[in-house]
Amino acid sequence: MAQSVDLLVLHAHLLTMQGNGVGYLRDGALAVRGDSLVDVGRSSELAQRYQATETLDATNCAVMPGLVDVHMHTVYAIVRGVAQDVSNWMQKGLAPFARHMDAEAARAGTRLNIVEAMQAGTTTMGDFVRPYPGWGECYAEAGVRACLTPTINALPPGGMAGLELGDLYPLDEKAGRESIAAALAICDRWQGAEDGRITTMLGPQGTDMIGLEQLLEVARIAEERGLMLHVHVAQGDREIDQMVKRYGQRTPAFLADNKLLNDRLLAVHLTEATDEETDLIAESGAPMALCSGSIGIIDGIVPPARRFREKGGIVGLGSDQASGNNCNNIFNEMKLTALFNKIKYRDPQVMPAWEVLRMGTIEGARAMGLGDRIGSLEVGKQADLIVVDVNTANILPIIDAPVRTLVPNLIYAGTGKEVQTMVVAGRIVMRDREILTLSESKVRAEAQHQAELIGERVSQDPLHRELALLSAMQAGQL
Amino acid sequence: MAQSVDLLVLHAHLLTMQGNGVGYLRDGALAVRGDSLVDVGRSSELAQRYQATETLDATNCAVMPGLVDVHMHTVYAIVRGVAQDVSNWMQKGLAPFARHMDAEAARAGTRLNIVEAMQAGTTTMGDFVRPYPGWGECYAEAGVRACLTPTINALPPGGMAGLELGDLYPLDEKAGRESIAAALAICDRWQGAEDGRITTMLGPQGTDMIGLEQLLEVARIAEERGLMLHVHVAQGDREIDQMVKRYGQRTPAFLADNKLLNDRLLAVHLTEATDEETDLIAESGAPMALCSGSIGIIDGIVPPARRFREKGGIVGLGSDQASGNNCNNIFNEMKLTALFNKIKYRDPQVMPAWEVLRMGTIEGARAMGLGDRIGSLEVGKQADLIVVDVNTANILPIIDAPVRTLVPNLIYAGTGKEVQTMVVAGRIVMRDREILTLSESKVRAEAQHQAELIGERVSQDPLHRELALLSAMQAGQL
Incomplete structure (x- = not known):
């Protein structure tokens, strides 16, 4: 009978980072219970083994440690x-x-x-x-x-x-x-x-x-x-x-x-x-x-x-x-x-x-002294992971033979903006690039506001005349 | 009376690239007729001067030459x-x-x-x-x-x-x-x-x-x-x-x-x-x-x-x-x-x-010998331009005084994925990241398909044994 877990991630290009390389698993899967990884393996096996409260389909995505x-x-x-x-x-x-x-x-x-x-x-x-x-x-x-x-x-x-x-x-x-x-x-x-x-x-x-x-x-x-x-x-x-x-x-x-x-x-x-x-x-x-x-x-x-x-x-x-x-x-x-x-x-x-x-x-x-808890996708470790869309025009193609292009394309062609979903300690904190735990638009607005206030204070401070960038500003380079 | 134009871009952080610097205009605007730029200036002025078939509001965006x-x-x-x-x-x-x-x-x-x-x-x-x-x-x-x-x-x-x-x-x-x-x-x-x-x-x-x-x-x-x-x-x-x-x-x-x-x-x-x-x-x-x-x-x-x-x-x-x-x-x-x-x-x-x-x-x-036609936003040049969202968590904040942070933040913090809309020769070819002239998903699928075919052919070719990456593949590094 299927065991219950909180989260199942299926059909990923899985980069477990186990071993000395990248620990790649094709059509890989993860099972999460509470804040921890309880299984890492093939999708075909984990899909049978577990019944999950929530399932993430990671088709065309790399899944890797946060x-x-x-x-x-x-x-x-x-x-x-x-x-x-x-x-x-x-x-x-x-x-x-x-x-x-x-x-x-x-x-x-x-x-x-x-x-x-x-x-x-x-x-x-x-x-x-x-x-x-x-x-x-x-x-x-x-x-x-x-x-x-x-x-x-x-x-x-x-x-x-x-x-x-x-x-x-x-x-x-x-x-x-x-x-x-x-x-x-x-x-x-x-x-x-x-x-x-x-x-x-x-x-x-x-x-x-x-x-x-x-x-x-x-x-x-x-x-x-x-x-x-x-x-x-x-x-x-x-x-x-x-x-x-x-x-x-x-x-x-x-x-x-x-x-x-x-x-x-x-x-x-x-x-x-x-x-x-x-x-x-x-x-x-x-x-x-x-x-x-x-x-x-x-x-x-x-x-x-x-x-x-x-x-x-x-x-x-x-x-x-x-x-x-x-x-x-x-x-x-x-x-x-x-x-x-x-x-x-x-x-x-x-x-x-x-x-x-x-x-x-x-x-x-x-x-950071946290190697036993995070940094790789291994049973018993914290479920900190990211789902990265690799079906994008800047990362494609992903081939598997005779050499696999996933890792070099992620590293040299990825920007970070391909990250779709983030799980920390078993909790989905970002989904399809929407941060679920806070209001991104409020954070942005407040940052812009505070920066403008700082800019005003600095402009009134005579010390601003020592800014090295002032000459670039005056030359129309900023 | 307002003159008619095809496209009006308003309220941009405008980087015209005129002169020897970046040619910045605050709350800048562009007017496009046919394939060409017919006016470059302040939004307040251009909004009065022109009646446009289409208007792009570039608030919180940089607009710059393609x-x-x-x-x-x-x-x-x-x-x-x-x-x-x-x-x-x-x-x-x-x-x-x-x-x-x-x-x-x-x-x-x-x-x-x-x-x-x-x-x-x-x-x-x-x-x-x-x-x-x-x-x-x-x-x-x-x-x-x-x-x-x-x-x-x-x-x-x-x-x-x-x-x-x-x-x-x-x-x-x-x-x-x-x-x-x-x-x-x-x-x-x-x-x-x-x-x-x-x-x-x-x-x-x-x-x-x-x-x-x-x-x-x-x-x-x-x-x-x-x-x-x-x-x-x-x-x-x-x-x-x-x-x-x-x-x-x-x-x-x-x-x-x-x-x-x-x-x-x-x-x-x-x-x-x-x-x-x-x-x-x-x-x-x-x-x-x-x-x-x-x-x-x-x-x-x-x-x-x-x-x-x-x-x-x-x-x-x-x-x-x-x-x-x-x-x-x-x-x-x-x-x-x-x-x-x-x-x-x-x-x-x-x-x-x-x-x-x-x-x-x-x-x-x-x-490329095209300096008289493109590369800056100037009256008479081709209307090749991009609208770049700078109201993003990776580029913010944008302050104007005592030094302007727009250009360094675009260059050092931008990834390219902030580009929203693209105009070439006066025609909108990408809007809100959707390419209007072709099917992006078809292009991606075909690329992946063709790459897989190449991969199969290479795998069958004895020459693939000379691939320098084969050892990395075997070592689990790809």
């Missing part, structure tokens, strides 16, 4: 477009806007970013922001999986205004204490919330932005609570310069000497990591967050992910921040990662499609 | 996905498939590619293929603008089977003659057809693939007929090797010595061009076709477009072929061009958004 974005700063979606094509994106692009963002703007940004990411197939969002009221609630409402990393730093409240390039940042022990307390409040509230859908990490923004004592305190708390650390590492020459001036060491050696380099550290960017430093981090077991799009746009650099993987390291993909990326779309990150590395090494064989697909799914999950 | 793809091989859309991630994409990827393509498959590929390109905003398609029955008719039917370049070469009918790497290609004078005759038949039939919407060029495939005498004959005929030449130039080390062996010269010097280097030559790729060769071509007035996506994937190389432009050269964008790109989408090419060049020069200021937008519109039009 994509994993290990590193985002969602609030900055609200200032998308203000910081690219310039030489100092942070100071001369983002900063004059960021100082005029309030909690409402931040929330509008996070929500916009969640909608954008969902519509591009991302089910797990690793969000790294200075906590504001309502942050976690955005994820609770949207129904996606989130790992919240509240930013921790000891920078003085007035910021770094007046500092010359190369001056050592002033560190403010009290600011650090407050920052740590605010972060712990987030962890208290959200770690394991929403039936485990929401988790947390502790996020010292950079080793240059907090004193050693407080950094070690954060690490100790993380260990006690079983949380990972999520830290920008070797993210720029400015950071390295600060570290050398303050400690006489570059960041990776500093981390190693302070026993912070291990598999509980998610190391973000490695933009400026040397070969030796890359090896050191990879061999320590610390996973890497690779943000190809943002580092490409804002720095013109391809981080050392290939070498990191060759040394046995785990690499997940992150879309970083929309002010200088300018999108939060793991389809985009998978494609750019493949292409940028082919160019970096002048070799078309580097980073083939299947490899970046693994980074966007199972490897990303492992990088 | 995109120009200067170099495509549309037939290969039918084998999308068979040639990437390998070291010899042509011999070990495409070739085993290409030999099993018949005219029906070619037509299905062209049609699929036209649909894909239209849905990504391309109104002008520079298509370079070995002519087959029904080729031009695909464009006549679709209603887009095309420049047909029938491939000319003197390679023997049996192809280059049996040749060792480095052997001089055998050139067959009779094959060359037939190829030239077939090309001229296309030009006779299609030059200026469909009220001028279809034009032609003559396309010696490469200077290494036809004898000098026939090459010069083709050039003479092109001059007589007022047609441009469209030639792959310095496209690979194989070509350079052939040229040095045959003529003792690399391609650019050979072209210069034979008086072929001038503004009537569209020079494609320049993958292997040295700095000096890049300068030589740019300064000759010959425009460059830059195919960032395909050369990135198949070669891991960023062609010298930046230097070419600095030397005063004109650069248009091409999507090349889907077997190794793997898409034909000028939004994709604009973004990749900006990013790849930032990485090549390790400088985020290189190739800003507005510059690649010019390459995808007015500069592409100029590269």
Whole structure:
């Protein structure tokens, strides 16, 4: 007799991501009970075996694990477009806007970013922001999986205004204490919330932005609570310069000497990591967050992910921040990662499609310490999956022999907008591109409204005259 | 009294591409009579001035010139996905498939590619293929603008089977003659057809693939007929090797010595061009076709477009072929061009958004010798335009002050799928993403069918054992 399940997905080009490749199953099927996958196999078998409350016919669709974005700063979606094509994106692009963002703007940004990411197939969002009221609630409402990393730093409240390039940042022990307390409040509230859908990490923004004592305190708390650390590492020459001036060491050696380099550290960017430093981090077991799009746009650099993987390291993909990326779309990150590395090494064989697909799914999950729960379609894992229409003019044709074109066409020709339906923890949160958990049109309208308010405030702030893009604006290039 | 026009577009974020920037007009409007633009200005003024048979409300949309793809091989859309991630994409990827393509498959590929390109905003398609029955008719039917370049070469009918790497290609004078005759038949039939919407060029495939005498004959005929030449130039080390062996010269010097280097030559790729060769071509007035996506994937190389432009050269964008790109989408090419060049020069200021937008519109039009007819929204030019929804979660927000985010967000966050409506020569050929001139679902079904037939034929051909992707297939990576 047929067993009952909540959801049955039939007739898919199934990319389970099991094993070492993509785990393809032709005419594949999934059975979901509650929040979990209870069966993965052939449609002919599962259709017989189960009686489902709801059945999704995935004919002409790829079904794959929901994509994993290990590193985002969602609030900055609200200032998308203000910081690219310039030489100092942070100071001369983002900063004059960021100082005029309030909690409402931040929330509008996070929500916009969640909608954008969902519509591009991302089910797990690793969000790294200075906590504001309502942050976690955005994820609770949207129904996606989130790992919240509240930013921790000891920078003085007035910021770094007046500092010359190369001056050592002033560190403010009290600011650090407050920052740590605010972060712990987030962890208290959200770690394991929403039936485990929401988790947390502790996020010292950079080793240059907090004193050693407080950094070690954060690490100790993380260990006690079983949380990972999520830290920008070797993210720029400015950071390295600060570290050398303050400690006489570059960041990776500093981390190693302070026993912070291990598999509980998610190391973000490695933009400026040397070969030796890359090896050191990879061999320590610390996973890497690779943000190809943002580092490409804002720095013109391809981080050392290939070498990191060759040394046995785990690499997940992150879309970083929309002010200088300018999108939060793991389809985009998978494609750019493949292409940028082919160019970096002048070799078309580097980073083939299947490899970046693994980074966007199972490897990303492992990088976040969630590899046992998500990232592949396996019995017992959470039912986080996306249904992607591949019967589109940009992805067709899909042939099976003598070589299968599904994966390269998804990666190199897909845009993310082919994602139709999304299931997170067994619940359908998007169907035929309509998000069921929130009002997309309201999110869009609020984002536009808040961005206009910020724009007005920035226009009235004399600091806007330092915006690097002003000259392009005046030249009629924007 | 209001004058009558056929079409009025109102309330757009208008990117006219007039002048040296993007020619932005807030709340902009266009008036179209017949196939031409008769007015460009403010909505408030044009709405009063004209009475229109049809009015398009472009609120929350960007309206811009239709995109120009200067170099495509549309037939290969039918084998999308068979040639990437390998070291010899042509011999070990495409070739085993290409030999099993018949005219029906070619037509299905062209049609699929036209649909894909239209849905990504391309109104002008520079298509370079070995002519087959029904080729031009695909464009006549679709209603887009095309420049047909029938491939000319003197390679023997049996192809280059049996040749060792480095052997001089055998050139067959009779094959060359037939190829030239077939090309001229296309030009006779299609030059200026469909009220001028279809034009032609003559396309010696490469200077290494036809004898000098026939090459010069083709050039003479092109001059007589007022047609441009469209030639792959310095496209690979194989070509350079052939040229040095045959003529003792690399391609650019050979072209210069034979008086072929001038503004009537569209020079494609320049993958292997040295700095000096890049300068030589740019300064000759010959425009460059830059195919960032395909050369990135198949070669891991960023062609010298930046230097070419600095030397005063004109650069248009091409999507090349889907077997190794793997898409034909000028939004994709604009973004990749900006990013790849930032990485090549390790400088985020290189190739800003507005510059690649010019390459995808007015500069592409100029590269094809059509700069006086298309590529910008100006009175007297053809009404080729696209309406792009920017009220989407991936492109929002759009602010106007203190800097405008429209262009960077379109280029870096747009995917092409935001294009809603397309007008070519004054006629609406796509509305709300529905193509009005042909049945998209039939095109997709036929493409899938033809690709499956090719796949079966290739599977039965012992040559398929040489496919570089076979090992990935066996390893479960596809």
